[in-house]
Amino acid sequence: MAAIVALLCTLIFSVYSLGDALSLNYYDKSCPQAEVAITKAVKKAIANDKTVSAALLRIHFHDCFVRGCDASVLLNSVGKNTAEKDGPPNISLHAFYVIDNAKKAVEALCPGVVSCADILALAARDAVTIAGGPNWEVPKGRKDGRVSKATETRSLPAPTFNISQLQQSFSQRGLSMNDLVALSGGHTLGFSHCSSFQNRIHNFSTKLDVDPTMSPSFAASLKSVCSSHNKVRNAGVTMDPSSRTFDNTYFKLLLQGKSLFSSDQSLLSAPKTKALVSKFASSQEAFGDAFVKSMIKMSSLNGGQEVRLDCKVVN
Template structure:
């Protein structure tokens, strides 16, 4: 496992993990005991006083986040979350990838505000019931962690921070990088089923992907690095079957696919497909967080059309090649991009929910 202490400057697929490498869990626990949290300070601003109010307003949301946010109010917060996620993963190996997907789907829509956790009401259909989010799972693990945190330090740790910390933990427990999480997010009060429509679909091209990520303040390198989260992944046939049958007027099969890999996919996803659970792992090492995902893309074995597209565009291919050659580089950039995504849309006027499924 690679330990990275990041100092941040500030698909519609059912992702599941397979065989969980539990031998890594004690190592992660030791990291919690030994880590030295970095202190983040704002740079002094020497600007005319007329701009001071504006500067404070713009920087306020980032200033609210701190790697040592709970040191005094709930010093055991991260350990409680780690223990809960670890225990759940022992019983359900799908938990790690589910948390990674949950984090992305929460932060990418409205920012990291735990809106994806809210249940629908008679008056409102929530995010989790929007089409791309219906297959999200592991909400019960969040409920368990929140209940334990409320007993230890009532009304202190937000549900948004639980998701963010847990996403970091499952990556590290699966053999990926470890980084310090900036904490202090508040929980949002708004959740709409129309929100997930803005998630990048598995069929869009690179230009559309870049545009989608740019709206969240994320660059091309972030796009490619975060796509590497598919190393812990599985997709149902519905998300990629169009590549295998009647792809276009010229090609029955997507010509960018490796021919041998295509036959493997077609055996998994028959036409017509009557098995709703049929699908394919997005990475041949689906239980381990590594750079094998990028190696598969270069071999024409990307499951999603959007994944395979990033090797056909000059703006992204060189990054894929770099990550395929250098796993340490991938880990570093993935951790940095996760921190960056975790800072998207930090709200100032939210709440700390008593239960993550409802607003009080």
């Protein structure tokens, strides 16, 4: 914990340098109880449904990677415009109701003050902390965007990406290889549908049915759930055996050939990222520190214009 606190002290200045007017005390005077209300809404939701932790973290990530962290992923499709949440990579996103509930609670305290983008960033932090991960102060002051297009979700990193594609995707958003590995650790939470890793366990190549980098026993267990012509709706597996706890199990399994996605496995294909995987696998604290740093960096990307009164529609 001391390491995380020390890390945050040095990060405050780097956040300001991004020029997004984010600060740790942004709502201290305008809505001092906002964070308490948001955390209460998140805790209530997770108490009823443990999958909410992974869902909120994923929504935040998918939001930030398209137009910056502007809550554009929360907007509903309107008329002829199909919004981000209805784009192919986002169809499986869920738990939007948690953000709506948090927004209602905050609006009751201070109408028109706290952005949906800030609520989503804070909720993602709370989701990680409640799942046993690190806690950190979230810089605030994001604005909500007015544009949301499903076509732009094509820019999200796919589970089939190789290391070069991942590096390009992250670097375009000002994120480093360190950030790539640390944020990939978020895969310790949640569930994956068969379609996201089907390419590794069926018809991998013209000569091989299964990805040779995958543990044979692990591949067999996945095949038992996901057939080559899978017809079971929503079939899939948890991201790791402790998928409701935020820990470094993801990295340990990766080194054992038990990762789900091609993008996960690709982290072992470059010396720098492989070294980081080994470091995080051997130290939960090192992973926690790196994850906090990368989350603050990623969530400080913002290009919104307003504070929405309803997270699902523009003002």
